[in-house]
Amino acid sequence: MSTGLSRKLAAESLGTAVLLAVVIGSGVMGERLAAGNTAIALLGNTLATGAALVVLIWIFGPISGAHFNPAVTLIAALRRDLSPVTALAYIAVQIGGAVLGVWVAHAMFGEPILQMSTKLRSGGAQAFSEVVATSGLIGTILGVSRFRPDSTPMAVGLYITSAYWFTASTSFANPAVTLARSLSDTFAGIAPASAPAFILAQVVGALLAAGVFGWLLKTERTA
Amino acid sequence: MSTGLSRKLAAESLGTAVLLAVVIGSGVMGERLAAGNTAIALLGNTLATGAALVVLIWIFGPISGAHFNPAVTLIAALRRDLSPVTALAYIAVQIGGAVLGVWVAHAMFGEPILQMSTKLRSGGAQAFSEVVATSGLIGTILGVSRFRPDSTPMAVGLYITSAYWFTASTSFANPAVTLARSLSDTFAGIAPASAPAFILAQVVGALLAAGVFGWLLKTERTA
Amino acid sequence: MSTGLSRKLAAESLGTAVLLAVVIGSGVMGERLAAGNTAIALLGNTLATGAALVVLIWIFGPISGAHFNPAVTLIAALRRDLSPVTALAYIAVQIGGAVLGVWVAHAMFGEPILQMSTKLRSGGAQAFSEVVATSGLIGTILGVSRFRPDSTPMAVGLYITSAYWFTASTSFANPAVTLARSLSDTFAGIAPASAPAFILAQVVGALLAAGVFGWLLKTERTA
Amino acid sequence: MSTGLSRKLAAESLGTAVLLAVVIGSGVMGERLAAGNTAIALLGNTLATGAALVVLIWIFGPISGAHFNPAVTLIAALRRDLSPVTALAYIAVQIGGAVLGVWVAHAMFGEPILQMSTKLRSGGAQAFSEVVATSGLIGTILGVSRFRPDSTPMAVGLYITSAYWFTASTSFANPAVTLARSLSDTFAGIAPASAPAFILAQVVGALLAAGVFGWLLKTERTA
Numbered sequence: 065m066s067t068g069l070s071r072k073l074a075a076e077s078l079g080t081a082v083l084l085a086v087v088i089g090s091g092v093m094g095e096r097l098a099a100g101n102t103a104i105a106l107l108g109n110t111l112a113t114g115a116a117l118v119v120l121i122w123i124f125g126p127i128s129g130a131h132f133n134p135a136v137t138l139i140a141a142l143r144r145d146l147s148p149v150t151a152l153a154y155i156a157v158q159i160g161g162a163v164l165g166v167w168v169a170h171a172m173f174g175e176p177i178l179q180m181s182t183k184l185r186s187g188g189a190q191a192f193s194e195v196v197a198t199s200g201l202i203g204t205i206l207g208v209s210r211f212r213p214d215s216t217p218m219a220v221g222l223y224i225t226s227a228y229w230f231t232a233s234t235s236f237a238n239p240a241v242t243l244a245r246s247l248s249d250t251f252a253g254i255a256p257a258s259a260p261a262f263i264l265a266q267v268v269g270a271l272l273a274a275g276v277f278g279w280l281l282k283t284e285r286t287a
Numbered sequence: 288m289s290t291g292l293s294r295k296l297a298a299e300s301l302g303t304a305v306l307l308a309v310v311i312g313s314g315v316m317g318e319r320l321a322a323g324n325t326a327i328a329l330l331g332n333t334l335a336t337g338a339a340l341v342v343l344i345w346i347f348g349p350i351s352g353a354h355f356n357p358a359v360t361l362i363a364a365l366r367r368d369l370s371p372v373t374a375l376a377y378i379a380v381q382i383g384g385a386v387l388g389v390w391v392a393h394a395m396f397g398e399p400i401l402q403m404s405t406k407l408r409s410g411g412a413q414a415f416s417e418v419v420a421t422s423g424l425i426g427t428i429l430g431v432s433r434f435r436p437d438s439t440p441m442a443v444g445l446y447i448t449s450a451y452w453f454t455a456s457t458s459f460a461n462p463a464v465t466l467a468r469s470l471s472d473t474f475a476g477i478a479p480a481s482a483p484a485f486i487l488a489q490v491v492g493a494l495l496a497a498g499v500f501g502w503l504l505k506t507e508r509t510a
Numbered sequence: 511m512s513t514g515l516s517r518k519l520a521a522e523s524l525g526t527a528v529l530l531a532v533v534i535g536s537g538v539m540g541e542r543l544a545a546g547n548t549a550i551a552l553l554g555n556t557l558a559t560g561a562a563l564v565v566l567i568w569i570f571g572p573i574s575g576a577h578f579n580p581a582v583t584l585i586a587a588l589r590r591d592l593s594p595v596t597a598l599a600y601i602a603v604q605i606g607g608a609v610l611g612v613w614v615a616h617a618m619f620g621e622p623i624l625q626m627s628t629k630l631r632s633g634g635a636q637a638f639s640e641v642v643a644t645s646g647l648i649g650t651i652l653g654v655s656r657f658r659p660d661s662t663p664m665a666v667g668l669y670i671t672s673a674y675w676f677t678a679s680t681s682f683a684n685p686a687v688t689l690a691r692s693l694s695d696t697f698a699g700i701a702p703a704s705a706p707a708f709i710l711a712q713v714v715g716a717l718l719a720a721g722v723f724g725w726l727l728k729t730e731r732t733a
Numbered sequence: 734m735s736t737g738l739s740r741k742l743a744a745e746s747l748g749t750a751v752l753l754a755v756v757i758g759s760g761v762m763g764e765r766l767a768a769g770n771t772a773i774a775l776l777g778n779t780l781a782t783g784a785a786l787v788v789l790i791w792i793f794g795p796i797s798g799a800h801f802n803p804a805v806t807l808i809a810a811l812r813r814d815l816s817p818v819t820a821l822a823y824i825a826v827q828i829g830g831a832v833l834g835v836w837v838a839h840a841m842f843g844e845p846i847l848q849m850s851t852k853l854r855s856g857g858a859q860a861f862s863e864v865v866a867t868s869g870l871i872g873t874i875l876g877v878s879r880f881r882p883d884s885t886p887m888a889v890g891l892y893i894t895s896a897y898w899f900t901a902s903t904s905f906a907n908p909a910v911t912l913a914r915s916l917s918d919t920f921a922g923i924a925p926a927s928a929p930a931f932i933l934a935q936v937v938g939a940l941l942a943a944g945v946f947g948w949l950l951k952t953e954r955t956a
Contacts, residue, residue, distance in 0.1 A: 071949060074949060075949065078945075078949075082869065085865070085899060086895055086898075086899040088899075089898070089899030089900060089901070090895070090898035090899040092901075093772075093775075093898050093899065093901070094772060094898070097770075097771040097772035097775060098770065098772035099769070099770050099771075099772070100322070101320075101321070101322050101324070101327065101770070101772070102320040102322075103316075103317060103320035103321035103322070103324070103327045103328065103330075103331060104327060104770065104772045104773060104776070105772065106316075106320060106331065107327070107330060107331060107334070107772075107776060108772060108775065108776060108779075108898045109898070110331075110334065111776070111779065111894060111895075111898065112894070112895040112897075112898035112899050113895075114338070115783070115891040115892070115894040115895040116891070116892070116895040116899070118888075118891050119873055119877070119888050119891050119892050119895070122876070122877045122880070122881055122884055122888055123872065123873065123876030123877055123880075123888075124876070125880075126879075126880040127949065168865065169899070171858065171861055172858055172861055172862040172865060172899075172900055172901045172902075173858060173901045174856070174857075174858035174901065187397070188397075189394065189395055189396060189397035192394055192395055193395040196308070196391065196395060200305065203346065204342055204346065207345070207346030207347070208342070208345045208346055210349075211345070211346075211348075211349040212345055215345055219341075219342050219345055219346075221891075222338040222339070222341050222342050222444075223338070223339070223342050225334060225335070225338040226309055226313070226334070226335040226336075226338040226339040226342070228335075229309075229312070229313035229316050229317070229331045229332070229334065229335035230308060230309040230311075230312035230313040230316065230335050230339070230392070230395075231312060231395055232312070232315075232316070232395045232396045232397065233395075276301075280294060280297060280298065280301075280350065323545070324543075324544065324545050324547070324550065325543040325545075326539075326540060326543035326544035326545070326547070326550045326551065326553075326554060327550060329539075329543060329554065330550070330553060330554060330557070333554075333557065337561070410620070411620075412617065412618055412619060412620035415617055415618055416618040419531070419614065419618060423528065426569065427565055427569065430568070430569030430570070431565070431568045431569055433572075434568070434569075434571075434572040435568055438568055442564075442565050442568055442569075445561040445562070445564050445565050445667075446561070446562070446565050448557060448558070448561040449532055449536070449557070449558040449559075449561040449562040449565070450558075451558075452532075452535070452536035452539050452540070452554045452555070452557065452558035453531060453532040453534075453535030453536040453539065453558050453562070453615070453618075454535060454618055455535070455538075455539070455618045455619045455620065456618075499524075503517060503520060503521065503524075503573065546768070547766075547767070547768050547770070547773065548766040548768075549762075549763060549766035549767035549768070549770070549773045549774065549777060550773060552762075552766060552777065553773070553776060553777060553780070556777075556780065560784070633843070634843075635840065635841055635842060635843035638840055638841055639841040642754070642837065642841060646751065649792065650788055650792065653791070653792030653793070654788070654791045654792055656795075657791070657792075657794075657795040658791055661791055665787075665788050665791055665792075668784040668785070668787050668788050668890075669784070669785070669788050671780060671781070671784040672755055672759070672780070672781040672782075672784040672785040672788070674781075675755075675758070675759035675762050675763070675777045675778070675780065675781035676754060676755040676757075676758030676759040676762065676781050676785070676838070676841075677758060677841055678758070678761075678762070678841045678842045678843065679841075722747075726740060726743060726744065726747075726796065
């Protein structure tokens with residue numbers, strides 16, 4: 065393994081770990097303080113996640129591209145920005161980092177480290193929400209990086225800020241995040257039984273957006 | 288129809304659809320979670336809409352101008368930035384996209400797809416609010432794009448963030464949005480009977496701002 | 511009066527009017543919706559005011575400098591960026607615009623147009639808060655415009671967002687705003703009897719900041 | 734002492750004072766208004782602190798580097814960006830400014846000036862939170878200033894916005910802030926008995942991040 069690749073994998077792993085620590089940690093904070101008002105808990109969760117994403121992409125973008133998300137890595141590989149082997153390595157360390165991040169959040173809040181979520185998030189509406197959420201995320205990345213690449217980190221943070229509220233699933237939009245959140249029986253958790261449909265929907269949404277935006281953005285180049 | 292125009296219309300349609308999915312979806316989320324505290328629901332609705340607008344204009348601005356709003360298209364046509372035929376096509380697909388976005392939001396939240404709002408928003412104060420809201424939106428677009436065009440997407444997002452709170456109507460400021468929101472009996476809905484006065488007020492506000500800012504900004508060029 | 515000056519005065523007047531419509535309007539919205547939780551009302555009021563300030567300074571900054579505030583105009587005149595006569599004209603139209611903005615907000619919310627606030631905001635702690643709030647505002651403008659002028663509009667919006675929360679007076683920091691808010695018996699109002707101490711404190715704070723930052727920033731030039 | 738250094742120390746002292754006035758002041762405001770809902774108080778506290786940090790770093794960054802934090806100064810000294818003597822002077826005035834800022838906040842809110850916190854924040858989870866919080870802050874500064882230096886002020890503000898929510902300690906991440914907050918028996922206070930563990934954890938976190946990011950960022954230069 066080249067030195068460059070090891071640094072890229074460290075960046076993907078560390079960045080995804082912090083992202084999960086933020087998602088889980090701010091969820092616990094909101095749940096503990098909000099006195100039962102879930103909307104206020106979600107406001108804090110949203111603010112923390114959106115802000116952290118911008119910072120993480122600013123930090124790690126120049127090193128690894130700051131995917132933190134197997135769906136993003138999949139699209140990058142399909143667009144040949146990444147070799148298949150590198151893509152698989154990215155996805156492996158994203159999942160590893162994500163799980164580590166959940167455990168860090170549990171440790172910070174004095175929760176048992178090892179947990180399993182019991183929060184069911186099932187049904188067609190939830191799955192459809194994940195299709196929409198992930199296609200929006202991929203569309204944001206492809207669209208903004210095409211014309212205003214410097215604004216992509218801010219765009220991803222703002223998109224997720226919005227998507228936590230406008231999708232019924234609160235926008236997981238990330239298979240590594242989905243797997244890791246099944247290991248936390250807190251505000252942001254998801255029961256393992258609900259995870260496969262989420263991940264399938266995320267892949268469908270990502271492919272859908274890659275198709276639509278491939279057409280929409282290519283035309284601009286040639287028309 | 289040229290290839291360029293079909294991509295522009297796709298951009299206007301898709302962008303307006305996402306905008307409406309955000310407005311309606313985050314409204315339902317807020318209403319369901321906020322335990323009757325409407326101010327908290329409006330906070331979530333505001334955050335989601337303002338953030339999404341910035342991202343949508345970053346994505347679609349370079350393709351179609353990112354109007355998503357017949358009032359904006361009307362002013363662009365009057366300023367000869369757009370031909371009358373193109374303007375009519377823009378408005379048609381904006382309305383179509385807006386309706387589609389409402390239905391997507393309903394599907395995500397497991398609501399009946401076809402609805403009709405029963406929320407009356409009538410009276411002179413509401414109409415006057417829409418005059419103010421729309422003139423502010425047009426003033427923001429004309430003023431910021433004149434001196435700091437790169438900041439226009441952020442300016443529109445921040446303006447709507449503010450206008451959701453400082454106008455009594457929560458700032459629809461968009462005839463396509465108004466029509467589409469009449470098809471949702473949720474937080475962000477508007478009874479069909481209240482829509483015509485809103486749309487008339489929006490057109491008045493847009494023309495007013497175009498006049499005032501035409502004068503204010505032209506002087507700067509020549510003085 | 512030159513054409514250029516009349517446009518500057520129109521910009522100061524219109525910008526201050528919108529600022530007050532935002533402050534008063536979002537205060538009423540918060541008060542009506544927040545079900546007695548003043549912190550939530552203040553969150554909405556803060557979000558709306560901070561966002562609007564950024565947009566207003568982006569729009570009107572290139573025309574008039576976007577003071578919207580007699581304390582800012584006073585410091586500009588003392589630093590000879592503005593003639594005394596122009597400064598007096600700025601202050602006059604700022605006050606006129608501010609009053610108009612209050613009335614626009616009342617009209618939007620179906621409130622009686624003419625009101626007088628009964629909300630006492632008196633005592634040394636409130637006055638001291640206004641010294642701090644205004645010196646912070648002037649320090650923000652002088653400091654950021656010295657090294658990063660393009661960021662000044664965003665800095666002013668972020669500063670006021672913060673100052674609404676960290677000062678006991680919720681940071682009026684503006685004599686025209688103070689006078690105009692005495693004409694609204696709503697969330698953001700101030701009893702006329704409390705206004706003179708606020709305005710005196712604002713002038714003291716502005717002069718204090720001009721002195722401190724004059725020294726701090728001049729040294730950087732020569733050291 | 735050179736003129737340049739005296740201005741740097743004034744900047745560090747004044748900036749840290751304002752930071753503490755914001756942290757304590759917005760905490761009191763939140764606590765008084767939020768009617769017992771701590772999550773809403775923390776939202777206001779977060780918004781005010783994050784926004785102020787961006788502005789303060791924009792203002793004072795070009796003068797002193799805008800550390801406002803002995804942990805940041807320590808890392809800068811270890812990286813030889815600062816001489817040991819200057820670093821000690823920075824830390825001394827940061828602490829002095831921080832204490833002054835707490836007293837200013839107390840004066841603004843009509844609280845007794847001299848207080849001692851009784852709020853225990855002890856245990857391993859709290860200390861671990863401070864390790865995470867401070868390593869994240871140092872990682873943000875080192876990572877963003879390496880590739881996007883102009884975005885560092887915004888990055889620090891966004892990071893703290895996030896860290897107030899995702900760490901169990903609400904992210905003090907600053908020894909001067911920790912000492913000063915022990916002098917306030919309000920929302921943001923910390924009992925003096927809990928301060929040493931916090932400060933130790935902050936130093937550990939800072940050193941950890943300096944090591945990790947030294948490796949991660951150096952590689953990018955040479956690979």
